[in-house]
Amino acid sequence: MHLQLGQVPTVVISTPRLAQEILKTNDVVFADRPTTIASQMLFYKAQDIAWAPYGSYWRQMRKICTLELLSAKRVRAYSVIRDDEIKTMRKNLDSSAGRSIVLRDVLVQMVNDVICRATVGDICKDRSTLIDVLFDIMRAVIAFNMASYFPNLQFLNVITGKKAKWLKRQKQLDDILEDILEEHRNHRPSGGHDQEDLVDVLLRIKENGDLDQPITNDNIKGIILDMIIGGTSTSSMTLEWAMTELMRNPKIMKKVQAEVRAMANGNTITEENIQNMRYMKMILKETFRLHGPPLLVPRISREDCAVNGYNIPVKTRILINAWACGTDPDSWENPDSFIPERFENNSINYLGSDFELLPFGGGRRICPGITFGVGIIETALANLLFHFDWELPNGLKPNELDMTEAIVLSNLPKNPLQVVPVTVSV
């Protein structure tokens, strides 16, 4: 679908076949990101990875982050951090047993702590400000992306005071990130490269100066921001939606709890147990299908390109509607219903080569954090299902649960899920 959104020519891609044309057949042509107000104001003039133009800087930094933080080997090494933070989450839930809680608060804190410990070496000491600012910034990204379609009207942001508000938020965030850099500069690990977190690695290679594309402190701050923003909201929202769907579908909840409890090793859940939880993995896929990020991070064409018989001129913005692909009636039966069993004899996966299911995007700009994110989500979900039974508060019936979505970066339930955890002795 071609749209003239404000002053920017835009093509919206809403079927798996066309998504394949963009993300596979013509991947290099559509591997760039547009310049947006959000990327300029909030992501250090696109000096991060997610908003960086396609080219040698982006390639270099993505490779470093993959090797040093996001590879399967690194993610395995973080299992200690993940298990530790999930234990803390369980303790918090235990102490709230029998009372109504907002599950999102618990999940966001757990995911943020795992990601911060892996990326910057510790839980962020300004955690609650960080989380507040992160969610505000994600709202701003959506708002600014809309404003980017009307470049000639950007003065409205100044007049209405929005720009000043976001600059203040950006300053708060920059202070937190500067503190993190300062602490790392003052406490370099003495035991060699094995003890380095991502920030130590980036500072070391910046100082050694042997990169093809030299990096600055703003690059490092942009990249930390990518990891924390990219990982925290998406992973915690997926968990919240999975639990929301399970609360709405008590039979599915029962079935998955039976699987998780049958697979566990005594009182603990190991990595190996999780690999055998087939039904839980189907629940995760179904959650991604219905509640993954609705739109992928925007792309822009680097040259003229023919797609499906139409010419897409250079510098056309491309919005891939992953939600439409995930609910495409030609690809999915009963597309709007939550039916994990649809994956029983179906090999469709979310790794970027099945265009019907694109929660992590595809092609060269595919999310590099899949293994890290899915590792946190699967381990947390298995523990929530194993150690607790769950009830709805105030006599609420499953079919009365509010499924309205609010679009932030990922989409989250508009009204946070409230539940009552009931500790199970196993």
Ligand code: HEM
């Ligand atoms: C459930 C969890 C997650 C979901 C659903 C998700 C989703 C996405 C999506 C849709 C994109 C855009 C892909 C495209 O344009 O084709 C993306 C990019 C990205 N994600 Fe994730 N993500 C998740 C977890 C993570 C984690 C844990 C990290 C890092 C700690 C991360 C870091 C990034 C980065 C750096 C990019 C930009 C890649 C680039 O432009 O080259 N994500 N993610």
